[in-house]
Amino acid sequence: MTEPATPATHPYSAARHPQPRHVSPAESLVWLKAGWSYFMRNPGVWLAISMIFFIMLFVLGLVPLLGWAVVLIGFPIMVSGMVLGCDAQANGRPLRVDHLFAGLKVHAGNLALVGVFYLLGGLIAGFVSVVIGGGAALTGYILGALAGLGLGLVSGVVLGSVVFSVLWVLLITALWFAAPLVVLRDTPPLDAMKMSLSACFNNFGAFVVLGVLIYVLIWVAMLPAGLGVLVLIPVLAGTLYASYQDIFGEMPALPPATPETAGE
Numbered sequence: 447m448t449e450p451a452t453p454a455t456h457p458y459s460a461a462r463h464p465q466p467r468h469v470s471p472a473e474s475l476v477w478l479k480a481g482w483s484y485f486m487r488n489p490g491v492w493l494a495i496s497m498i499f500f501i502m503l504f505v506l507g508l509v510p511l512l513g514w515a516v517v518l519i520g521f522p523i524m525v526s527g528m529v530l531g532c533d534a535q536a537n538g539r540p541l542r543v544d545h546l547f548a549g550l551k552v553h554a555g556n557l558a559l560v561g562v563f564y565l566l567g568g569l570i571a572g573f574v575s576v577v578i579g580g581g582a583a584l585t586g587y588i589l590g591a592l593a594g595l596g597l598g599l600v601s602g603v604v605l606g607s608v609v610f611s612v613l614w615v616l617l618i619t620a621l622w623f624a625a626p627l628v629v630l631r632d633t634p635p636l637d638a639m640k641m642s643l644s645a646c647f648n649n650f651g652a653f654v655v656l657g658v659l660i661y662v663l664i665w666v667a668m669l670p671a672g673l674g675v676l677v678l679i680p681v682l683a684g685t686l687y688a689s690y691q692d693i694f695g696e697m698p699a700l701p702p703a704t705p706e707t708a709g710e
């Protein structure tokens with residue numbers, strides 16, 4: 447008898463280092479459509495998950511000194527739970543609120559390590575940008591003239607911001623597929639982040655389009671007193687899962703039709 451699939455023995459978890467596929471930039475629209483479809487299949491459960499997720503991040507962020515570090519380390523764990531929720535929907539299993547915490551039961555240590563790398567990457571990005579920006583300001587100071595100092599300060603701030611933005615984008619691309627690869631492919635954390643970075647750059651056009659669309663959606667979600675964020679969070683979780691399936695997986699990006707949606 448075939449053993450039922452679980453997150454640890456997933457049907458497509460045997461290949462831990464799959465080669466990412468190349469897709470067209472238009473696929474970013476398919477991913478977002480899939481994210482919306484996953485949300486609409488169980489909107490009540492997804493809204494509950496989204497609210498708990500938001501509240502947890504907010505409360506943890508209030509913890510003095512270490513709160514922000516705990517948020518960054520715990521973020522991949524909660525994201526992986528939502529990914530497992532999408533995976534359950536895609537495989538015809540019910541979505542539950544406790545899917546948000548499923549990452550604690552499956553590869554919690556590796557997911558936490560992804561969060562640690564995320565935290566360290568953010569600190570390094572901040573440190574490098576400050577050093578480069580400060581170096582530009584110091585150059586202006588060495589020139590001696592006030593004009594040189596002012597130019598150095600302005601150029602230092604601009605250069606530091608550019609360097610930080612570039613490093614932060616690299617960090618986000620390394621993080622994008624990391625959680626799905628860990629929980630669905632049993633990929634080691636550092637390998638998962640390297641594979642994610644490679645996959646995003648291999649599909650540069652698609653992720654540029656996706657990044658622009660997400661940026662616009664964030665501003666739209668903030669308009670109704672920020673309540674749209676509760677919808678945007680699960681939509682982005684579904685978008686992440688769909689993009690993973692399109693590039694690394696063996697299932698269609700869009701969730702299978704249900705009796706309720708088949709007639710639409």
